[in-house]
Amino acid sequence: MKDFARRMIGIDRRIIFLLIAAAVLLPLLRPFGLPIKISPEVRAVYDYIEALPERSVFLLSFDFDPSSKPELEPQAVALLRHAFRKNLRVIGMTHWLTGTGLADDIFSRVAAEMGRERGKDYVFLGWSPGAGSLVIAMGQDLYKAFPSDYQKTPTQGMPVLEGVKSLRDVNYMVSLAAGNPGIEMWYVFGKDKYRFEMAGGSTGVIAPGLYPFLRSGQINGLIGGLQGAAEYETLIKRKGTATAGMDAQSATHFVIIVLVFLCNVFYFVLRGEEGKSN
């Protein structure tokens, strides 16, 4: 038993890699489709957008890059579908230079799918440097911060921005963040002074760190990771890549739980045997 436990603890890590790969692949090929439960923090975002009057201004900041695409792209797609369905005016931008192309791709793809027109229903401002300074600049004067959009069209006079001078005129803002600059920065340099309502969508890694802001009402909702994205897809009744990935997510979590359990069993066997021999 002791030898077996020792052998199992020292198992080649590539066997664990294969187990994980199988746990991802099999459910993706043969999904079992378990229901998705909705958390209050995700519902809060949905309810707020649902209650916004038509042509309200919704700012979506794509604060991530391709490294977090699988988690945050489904969130962005679901939020954009919801916003466009509610006929909101949508402003998109990013603080992450390397995420610009991805943000533009997601934005134009969903806008085209929902039949929305650039300049009239939405605008993608692109990337600009400065992080906190950029948010302050937008809070002071949006047109100084972004004299033109990503396609180099002057922002001044765009129908989609009618009546919008600064962040104070934004009705709702969501930062989809994989780190900093992201949700916290939007609060500290933006909402704290310019008083717009905001929420966050984040990767799983940073989600637990955002709960103090959720509790204190500094953000009114939080979409966390792929699970959060799947919840939002369920709320808008349009399944997407997040829902499709949740079975694989379940499977991998279970493989890891089993691995942790086995590792502890072997550990206790070894410890027990060593205790006896002493």
Add this chain to the structure above:
Amino acid sequence: MIFLKRQLPLAVTFVMGVAFAIQYYIPHPVSEEAITNVSKWMQIISGFALALGLASIFHVHAVKIKRQVPGWGYSIVLYAAMLATIIVGFWSKGETRVNGAQTALGWLYDYSMVPLQGTMFSILAFFIASAAYRAFRARSREASVLLVAAVLVMMGRVPLGQFLLPWTWDVTQWLLNVVNSAVRRAILIGVSMGQVALSLKIILGIERAYLGGGRDQ
């Protein structure tokens, strides 16, 4: 000269720091105009600062090529990829899409950068699984608490866990909203106090490490 090299930068830091700390509390049109302009300037300066980071990458790989250290061929690959992207990027006028149609830069971005960066980070999934198997042991009471919390959250945040043990969902919500929030809040308060103290030290000229660059004399 010493004044220009040492005192003047410290004076600039002091004036900028004090002025923009006070500005928050005085929303007078003049102070608002000042922050509108200076925040715009900061955007531009940050753009120039980006070059500092990029230059260090150029430098590291240029040195590798020059000294022909083992694996220097890969540094040539890096330079070639970078140059190709720059040429394609300028040819595409810095745009990845024009009226919904993908440009050459868009193609390079979508089919090279996105999969490469995404895969680089996804590979960590395998290592976290292997690390969990090797290191996640209930060696002590504290480690056991950590382990149980982790397993509960892993169960409670996926549909299969919610289906098999529905209570894990509620426990996870409570752990995140109450216990986790308390800890994160304590850390946040502590770290922020440190940040404020550091900012004050910078403004008052006590902390000067950021000045770096060049000798005083």
Add this chain to the structure above:
Amino acid sequence: MPGPVLPTETLLGAWVAAGLTLFIYSFLYKDNPLFKLGEHLYVGISVGYSVVLAWHTVFLRLLWEPVKKDIIENPAALGSYVLLIPAVLGLLMWARFIPKIAWLSRLAFAFVVGFGSGVAIPRAVSSYILKQIEDTVNPLVIRGADGLSMGFNLASPQSGVNTIVLVIGVVSVLFYFFFSVEHTGPGRVTARTGIYFLMIAFGAAFGYTVMSRMSLLIGRFSDLIKYASAEYGYAALVLLALTVLALAAWEMASRGRHAV
């Protein structure tokens, strides 16, 4: 029924994307030339992309075009040249590369760091300290229609009982981290409580990190499955076979070298 034929650039893109993905995954076997190639391509393309975007955004969009427009419209006004100030400060940062005049960069850094520190102080105090403390010291007892009451519902984050847990957590963790006195007597109990709170939070963070990492893997595997279809000419499968063959050949070659 066969679907519509994909455009050549999409098909080529899929083969490139699948190949590069597999090159990076080859690291799971062990560090090898295919992985190194992918890794260096990644850095090179990222840096190139950053250069292109920074040039078009910072130089053209934020600087050149507004200044050009202002100067054409109003060449005599001093305000038309005001954006040249941050441009000069930005250039001063680059003085760091020239040892003789490196000290000039200090002026630019002083400007940036001074502004950053100044704007950060009131905002950090307001957002991170005051707002967080405000939500920690919530009233325990609420006056309702039927008199005073205290909430015991664990499921409601704002209930009285959860407020007590929260206060204990915040105070004990702060105590554990920030009071570097010897933890004895009541101090020991407080610090121990802080440790248990920390362990639970770390556990939750680990659970979420696992979730996040697995999601990334799911995303990449979904793409590989897509590229393995007939529509894409079985790109992922063909390239997987080629990658395995290349790794085997490399392994044999390096064993041969070691044997010599």
